[in-house]
Amino acid sequence: MTRTGLAWALLMGSATLAGAQQAADAVAPENASGAEVQTSGFGDLTPAAQDALAAKAEGRPVTAQNWMITAAHPLAVQAGARVLEAGGSAADAMVAVQVVLGLVEPQSSGLGGGAFLVWHDAETGEVTTLDARETAPQAVTPTLFQDEEGQPLDFMEAVVGGRSVGTPGTPRLLEVAHRKWGRANWAGLFDDGIRLAEEGFTVSPRLATLVAGEGDALARYPATTDYFFPGGTPVAEGATLKNPAYAETLRALAAEGADAFYTGPIAAQITAAVQGAEDNPGLLSLEDLARYRVVERPAVCVEYRAHDICGMGPPSSGGLTVGQILGMLGGYDLAALGALNPEAWRLIGDASRLAFADRGRYMADSDFVPVPTEGLVDPAYLAERGQLLSGDDSLPEVSPGQPGWSHAMTWGQDSALELPSTSHMSILDGQGNALSMTTTIENGFGSRVMAGGFLLNNELTDFSFETHDEAGWPIANAVAPGKRPRSSMAPTIVRRDGAPIMVIGSPGGSRIIGYVAKAIVAHLDWGMDIQQAVASPNLVNRFGPMDVEAGLPENLTQGLTEMGFEVRETELTSGLQGIVVTPEGLQGGADPRREGIAIGG
Known part of the structure; x- marks a missing residue:
């Protein structure tokens, strides 16, 4: 459609x-x-x-x-x-x-990941x-x-x-x-x-297309070449592999x-x-x-519209950054704006920019570097960052915030x-x-x-x-x-x-x-x-x-x-x-x- x-x-x-x-x-x-x-x-x-x-x-x-x-x-x-x-x-x-x-989808995940x-x-x-x-x-x-x-x-x-x-x-x-x-x-x-x-298994259209588009990179090593290029040609859609x-x-x-x-x-x-x-x-x-070793870690949870949004903390930036975006948006009525309103997407877009600024400075493997996990999703901090969205136009520039934490270390910006x-x-x-x-x-x-x-x-x-x-x-x-x-x-x-x-x-x-x-x-x-x-x-x-x-x-x-x-x-x-x-x-x-x-x- x-x-x-x-x-x-x-x-x-x-x-x-x-x-x-x-x-x-x-x-x-x-x-x-x-x-x-x-x-x-x-x-x-x-x-x-x-x-x-x-x-x-x-x-x-x-x-x-x-x-x-x-x-x-x-x-x-x-x-x-x-x-x-x-x-x-x-x-x-x-x-x-x-x-x-x-x-069946080896390009995306597997035992080697x-x-x-x-x-x-x-x-x-x-x-x-x-x-x-x-x-x-x-x-x-x-x-x-x-x-x-x-x-x-x-x-x-x-x-x-x-x-x-x-x-x-x-x-x-x-x-x-x-x-x-x-x-x-x-x-x-x-x-x-x-x-x-x-x-x-039957080679799917997506797998066949991606193999064909890989060229030399996927054909540099014998085991990989033999599997994905049988007879010297890329695996074909519909073929049995x-x-x-x-x-x-x-x-x-x-x-x-x-x-x-x-x-x-x-x-x-x-x-x-x-x-x-x-x-x-x-x-x-x-x-x-x-x-x-696999490590069990506490989830990162942020409240949004009377729901708890729970995700993965460091070394992933996913739970923190998604949580920050939603936490900054909590004070704005996105439902009233609607999904086709430029104002709704201005708010979402700039909240994301602010979250990515924090991501680039603070987020990494917390077993090796101090990460202000609690400070980054503290409701007061997110409300403060959310106030930056209160204008009418996109933010001319964004920079990392100053979340509360117990360490004095300053990190460089990483994109x-x-x-x-x-x-x-x-x-x-x-x-x-x-x-x-x-x-x-x-x-x-x-x-x-x-x-x-x-x-x-x-x-x-x-x-x-x-x-x-x-x-x-x-x-x-x-x-x-x-x-x-x-x-x-x-x-x-x-x-x-x-x-x-x-x-x-x-x-x-x-x-x-x-x-x-x-x-x-x-x-x-x-x-x-x-x-x-x-x-x-x-x-x-x-x-x-x-x-x-x-x-x-x-x-x-x-x-x-x-x-x-x-x-x-x-x-x-x-x-x-x-x-x-x-x-x-x-x-x-x-x-x-x-x-x-x-x-x-």
């Missing part, structure tokens, strides 16, 4: 999905950015998955009474749905989803998080990403090869989450992944747990691949793998940004537990180095390439041995009266923050259902320019321009996956810009 159809009917005041749909009947299903929603090309799908694809194409949420799951690829969602249907927990389903995602997980526990009513971010090898130095003259390397020069690979965290996360919250048999959670790897090496890795994990990944033959394969990337070798060692990539899943199980997990290998196809049938991350390039800013102040997100790079991943659970009412998250690099904040505002302020919220157009501001999707109404772009924003039309490929809890039951929504679906039961 075109941008002048459903996506814009939703924003122009239609109170219901039916009203918006009525205005756009018989129009080809397209998403808010103009790309056709993919409804085939995924191989053998269950009736529930086929129904979910149809719902997404028609712009309506999937509904259910007991459980709901949404993730980035239909085959992965099917695997998780089978677990939930059998009575498994959200943590069980997550394991099944992740091992399939790593096979890391993840952040936010968990609401139905029994205790508590919310907590698991940090499975990759860590820097013990042998790194501050000049890891600098040349012989001390100048930062070009980004892709640093990415491709072993230099950028950090110690993966995802396999250990699967095990830790299952031990804490799992109900199903561990080994059985790998069945779908093993079967698809051995028998083969087998990965026996990945099946072998999954069998080892199923039988021996995560230790099979961090020690023994798989660990040896990983370090050999990293250190053996002759044009750009890395430093990851067997000791780095053996010492890796390092992650590029679009990553994957997300949202799950609510039959027991009432909620899981929001964003998972990544960083850049698309990560380091392009492959071992054990999976790609290895390039997560170390999320560190700043410099150690000090122009004024000479040290940068909080500088690389150091064992340190975790700053992230923008923002898995989020929105709660009201201690119960989850929204589970949301997205891929998209540093724009994740804007995508997630938009979806929350769209649901809580503008009354959109979850499918409307994730499909609604993206407008993202980080450091001044307002990046927008094609097809925005002229009055909106013109209004933003007159307010002083530089409006830049660009591709904003979010991949929001969301669930909301309503009085009538559960709703699931999947971003039409990517291949994911929601299935409920």
